[in-house]
Amino acid sequence: MSTLLEMYSYDFMRNALGVGVLGGGLLAFLGIFVHLRRIVFLGAALPQVVATGIAFAVLFSVSPLLGALGGGIAGLVLLSLPGKRSHLPPEGWIGLAFAAGSSVAIVLVALSPAPDGAVLRFFTGDILGTTRADAFWALAAAFLVGLVFLMFWSKIVITGFDPVMSATLGIRVHLWNAVVFLSLGVGLAVVMNTAGGMLAFAMLVGPPAAALFLFRSFPAIIVTSILLGVLAAFAGLTFSFLYDLPGGPTMAAAALVPIALAWPIRSLLGKKEVRPD
Amino acid sequence: MNLLTYQGVDLGYGRQVVLRDVNLSVERGDFLGLVGPNGSGKSTLVKSMLGLVRPMRGEIHWEGGVPKRGYVPQREQVDPIWPMRVRDLLEMTIHSLQTLQPLHRKQCPEVREIMELIEIDHLADKTLATLSGGEMQRVLLARALVVEPEVVVLDEPTSAMDLVASERFLSLINRMHEQKQTTVILVTHDLPSLVNRAHRLGIIQNGALHSGKTEEILTSENLSRIYEEPLTVRSVDGRTVILHGASSGERSAS
Numbered sequence: 001m002s003t004l005l006e007m008y009s010y011d012f013m014r015n016a017l018g019v020g021v022l023g024g025g026l027l028a029f030l031g032i033f034v035h036l037r038r039i040v041f042l043g044a045a046l047p048q049v050v051a052t053g054i055a056f057a058v059l060f061s062v063s064p065l066l067g068a069l070g071g072g073i074a075g076l077v078l079l080s081l082p083g084k085r086s087h088l089p090p091e092g093w094i095g096l097a098f099a100a101g102s103s104v105a106i107v108l109v110a111l112s113p114a115p116d117g118a119v120l121r122f123f124t125g126d127i128l129g130t131t132r133a134d135a136f137w138a139l140a141a142a143f144l145v146g147l148v149f150l151m152f153w154s155k156i157v158i159t160g161f162d163p164v165m166s167a168t169l170g171i172r173v174h175l176w177n178a179v180v181f182l183s184l185g186v187g188l189a190v191v192m193n194t195a196g197g198m199l200a201f202a203m204l205v206g207p208p209a210a211a212l213f214l215f216r217s218f219p220a221i222i223v224t225s226i227l228l229g230v231l232a233a234f235a236g237l238t239f240s241f242l243y244d245l246p247g248g249p250t251m252a253a254a255a256l257v258p259i260a261l262a263w264p265i266r267s268l269l270g271k272k273e274v275r276p277d
Numbered sequence: 278m279n280l281l282t283y284q285g286v287d288l289g290y291g292r293q294v295v296l297r298d299v300n301l302s303v304e305r306g307d308f309l310g311l312v313g314p315n316g317s318g319k320s321t322l323v324k325s326m327l328g329l330v331r332p333m334r335g336e337i338h339w340e341g342g343v344p345k346r347g348y349v350p351q352r353e354q355v356d357p358i359w360p361m362r363v364r365d366l367l368e369m370t371i372h373s374l375q376t377l378q379p380l381h382r383k384q385c386p387e388v389r390e391i392m393e394l395i396e397i398d399h400l401a402d403k404t405l406a407t408l409s410g411g412e413m414q415r416v417l418l419a420r421a422l423v424v425e426p427e428v429v430v431l432d433e434p435t436s437a438m439d440l441v442a443s444e445r446f447l448s449l450i451n452r453m454h455e456q457k458q459t460t461v462i463l464v465t466h467d468l469p470s471l472v473n474r475a476h477r478l479g480i481i482q483n484g485a486l487h488s489g490k491t492e493e494i495l496t497s498e499n500l501s502r503i504y505e506e507p508l509t510v511r512s513v514d515g516r517t518v519i520l521h522g523a524s525s526g527e528r529s530a531s
Contacts, residue, residue, distance in 0.1 A: 154373040161359045164350060165420070169345070169374060218360055221360055
């Protein structure tokens with residue numbers, strides 16, 4: 001216990017914990033919709049596009065957070081443009097965005113006058129280099145996204161579940177899709193700005209996957225996913241400090257542990273759903 | 278008075294016309310059956326009624342403005358992975374029409390009323406993933422009705438059902454139509470299932486819609502002309518049946 005208290009007496013550890021817990025919890029929440037809307041590939045490609053935005057920002061000496069936000073929004077707009085009658089399936093566009101995002105970001109890094117280490121931190125993540133301002137932005141993003149989802153919960157769920165019926169009822173499906181995607185862009189930007197794409201994607205898919213595996217009601221899934229995200233951030237950061245491991249990747253690995261445990265837990269609880277036909 | 282009128286409407290996507298010169302009228306409280314083979318343009322016509330496809334030519338007119346419409350898709354079109362109970366889905370559908378989400382969970386009397394009408398009250402606490410195909414289709418019908426629509430559009434709701442489940446579901450539609458006096462537009466590829474139910478019929482064949490009152494459309498001459506094969510319409514024990522073959526020759530029941 002005293003080791004733990006000593007560990008978190010350092011400012012850099014508290015800041016890292018703040019970003020990890022808030023950003024991780026936020027992405028673990030948003031990840032539920034990434035799974036339910038079946039856009040996990042988009043969740044993989046988007047961090048690469050966000051990284052390009054960060055690289056642009058560094059190249060032109062703009063705030064990396066602004067670059068991340070710009071990259072996230074631009075990526076989501078571009079990826080939502082091809083309609084159903086596009087010559088390429090949506091996965092094709094997402095694959096192109098993944099390849100373009102990751103390669104252009106590295107080229108931009110090579111062109112940047114900033115020291116390599118400073119730029120590379122945005123790709124590999126340097127959670128221990130986070131500042132109090134980073135933690136504040138994570139808190140602001142989590143609060144904002146939480147408020148929007150609380151205020152418009154039914155619209156967001158119903159438009160994701162059945163866009164055709166929603167459009168028939170006069171609900172602006174594109175608007176609510178944009179709200180979900182924008183929230184995703186904000187969440188990814190906040191986490192990637194400090195912790196890198198690997199942790200962001202792991203938080204986006206790991207905790208929600210375990211929660212969806214274990215439960216079949218929104219309240220239980222939301223609480224479980226956020227708790228697992230927060231726990232993974234805390235456990236990963238603590239382990240990385242104790243055993244001198246890289247912070248971001250250890251937290252990312254911790255975010256994937258719950259899904260490995262979810263299967264035996266579900267079997268032990270005997271939870272099985274059988275559709276009659 | 279007509280609730281919905283199509284006048285010389287061409288429907289399609291991009292430059293490709295799927296249905297040409299559609300003329301159709303639906304009265305308030307009508308039961309319109311739309312029939313056609315796979316790929317004939319039934320879904321395009323339905324989308325135009327839902328406002329999802331705009332006419333390339335002609336006019337679609339709703340008397341008194343576009344009414345509130347309920348839509349029942351084919352059950353394959355909804356994803357049961359969404360972790361909702363039946364009751365949650367119905368309540369959220371109502372809440373989705375409100376500007377802001379109510380902070381406190383309120384009991385919606387219309388949800389209970391609709392669940393009783395559709396006989397799904399026993400499914401209220403079941404999650405979507407645990408429903409059978411027939412149950413899911415009834416839940417989707419309840420969802421369409423819970424917003425108290427003037428028009429309910431059903432897109433091949435019985436396509437994946439066995440004969441008994443299909444007949445039970447269509448009887449439910451009939452009962453709902455009689456009790457709530459809602460205008461019903463039902464799309465199917467199965468003409469015989471409609472002949473004793475629909476007031477009006479629309480048959481799509483070769484990119485054209487042939488529509489009118491059921492008794493006008495359902496004549497041996499009309500059907501033989503539309504389907505380009507000999508068909509006979511007969512009344513058996515007060516029910517209309519369609520038989521393959523000319524009236525005087527050999528035929529088999531359909």
